[in-house]
Amino acid sequence: MKNTWILLPLFALIFTSCNKIDSYPKRIIGGWIINKYVVDSDIQTDVFKASKKNYVISYFEDKSFTETYIDTNNILIAQLGTYTFNEKSDSLITYTQTDTIKYGITSINSNALNLKIVDNQHTYLYQFVRK
Secondary structure, three states, X not given: OHHHHHHHHHHHHHHHHHHHHHHHHHHHOEEEEEEEEEEOOEEOHHHHHHHOEEEEEEEOOOOEEEXXXXXXXXXXXXXXXXXXXXXXXXXXXXXXXXXXXXXXXXXXXXXXXXXXXXXXXXEEEEEEEEO
């Protein structure tokens, strides 16, 4: 019986980890708009919204996504791509013809998607809400 109590938390941890990544595709489907954008610890939401007006990113069940916004020259920008999840690192990876971007998923639920990018110089935090 003593071994059962030791193994039970281990099985719970494994089961929870597997379910977390399995639920990402279900939670991410739909349209998202930027709610907050932070570079290092400086809130840059207004800068983001000024450079990418009406920004919407939409994820679809077939693992494709669209990203649309109006740039500073009032030109509609639309980009198509695919996405996947990396269960080992809690990452969302997007692929387009020109870029591959790896976002760390800091949290996701039915109404909020929080992503993070850390490069050699900066940390970028994106907080999205449902469209």
